[in-house]
Amino acid sequence: MKVNLAVVGATGLVGGMMLQVLSEENFPIDKLYLFGSKNSHGEKINYCGKEYEVGELKEDSFDGRDIKIALFAAGGAVSEKYAPIAAKAGVTVIDNSSCFRMDKDVPLVVPEINAEDIKKNKGIIANPNCSTIQSVLPLKPIHDKYKIKRVIYSTYQSVSGSGLNGISDLEKGTQLAYKYPINNNCIPQIDVFLDNGYTKEEMKMIDETKKILHDDSILVTATTVRVPVKSSHCVSINIETERAFEVEDVKKIISEYPGMVLEDDLAEEKYPMPITSTGKNEVFVGRVRRDFTVENGLNLWCCADNIRKGAATNAVQIAKKVLEV
Template identity: 55%
Template sequence: MNLAVVGATGMVGRTFLKVLEERQLPIDNFYAFASSRSAGTKLMFNNKEYTVLELNENSFKEYKIDIALFSAGGGTSLKYSPIAAQSGCIVIDNSSTWRMDPSVPLVVTEVNPQDILTNKGIIANPNCSTIQAVVALAPLHKKYEIKRIVYTTFQAVSGAGMGGWSDLEEGLKGNEPKKFPHQIAGNCIPHIDVFLDNGYTKEEIKMVEETKKILHDSNLKITATTVRVPVFNGHSESINVEFNKEFDLNELKECLENAEGLIVQDDVKNNLYPLALNASDKDEVFVGRIRRDESVENGINMWVVADNIRKGAATNAVQIAEWIIENM
């Protein structure tokens, strides 16, 4: 199998390499692509040095790429994903470009892997904050039928790339921000992506619409507030869920404990609950603070945490590639 990483020099691209090394996919030939600005850069992968190649319209056909992991921005994906697909390559794209295209599967492997079979050469990787949420929500939806979801996210600066990371580092030194509209150090900014006419941000609408698509339920009632916080890595989410069915809380926790890719950390007497620091560099989603919402008949609150660069981006894409190799 010939595998390529497009956008190999970026934060997610480099994490692609790390996760691919760890999971040891059966790769015969590996290729790293980037823009002309980064072409020529040297990268280590599986103890071998590779030169980053400049991406062009012939890259996928010339190197006979079977699977390409894209994390090079929406413009690159819009232009090159169809070219790659026409060359017989399967693209797993980390941008938001294809997520809501009805002909493109939007996949979290623990939730809807069978959707991969409907691909026409492009598979979309969901938004980082959506991925960790649906890993926790899917088993509950299957068992108790979710009626309504209220998302409040606390998203790390790494979700905004190297610019976001730099803003927090420099802000802690007292320097002005370059990426964010306000200082992030010592601050919370309720503004991720652009504002839309309805007052929501694009990030908030992404979570709403992507959740419906992944869970195959357009009738779900969902609202969201997404907030950037002064944490380097690891997204945290407060999720309020209302069900159509009654539930026993212990049974519900057991349902989460048995779910794939999910680790329950819920022992408040010993101050055990998910933390961004502890989730960093891990592939699992962590859930805790699971408690009944006493303001509604069948509701719960829970706290969901994951490494947004790994499970929220790179690992999920690599897991999709693994599924393709094993099942197609």
């Protein structure tokens, strides 16, 4: 069954990738509607060989069009105003912003982990933070089998996480996205600082991890860092579990879990890197090893394309699940 679908923020980095992934997945679209800002109105976008004109997003954009699903990729302010309007018009909104993620009435979904939460939606489903998505995937099978007590995240996040301005800062030396030069530099600040000394990005990872895994008892801390890499985020994850494990068993459950690829061959010096994960939809996991400083400690490293699995791919996977509900 084909459905009417809208992409809000269609001219942006994530919106464009959403369209690409929809095309790759042969998503069953009847009528496609593209929306953007007033400045984007009238732009032409090619989708599957057909040219579409971007319309200005307005309060009546969803009226009378029988839109089943709307993918939002236009930022928190747009989502805050227009996602409820779309939901009221009968649209199922899949929102890429952080606006609704911690709302108790809004499912926060990584389809490989908690697709069943989609059934609880009241018109809006939240797409998690990019770094959270790739981190909770390896955590899920470990938590199911060994019960995670504590997680320490250290992220190495690419500039594409800041959109086109971030890429411009890296490639052209502009300072549109960051206060400091990003070239030959690492910036230990992503988003604004909060009163507790953490950044909003760090608190997103902490809070979202617990919500997606349905376990508020897990102790989570994070340090998020912007690095001079164009695409794909990397995360070093330190884990402490309640139950004992064997490292080879951990590798096995990661390799068998959907959405992940184990790249862990020390003899061949094979491990996940941005240059090999970019353009892929999977999360790549490696450097799986015991942390000998605690009784049941584990270290691992994961990489994923933050515009794909960290945003667009995950959103399209949610949309496919919506059609199944």
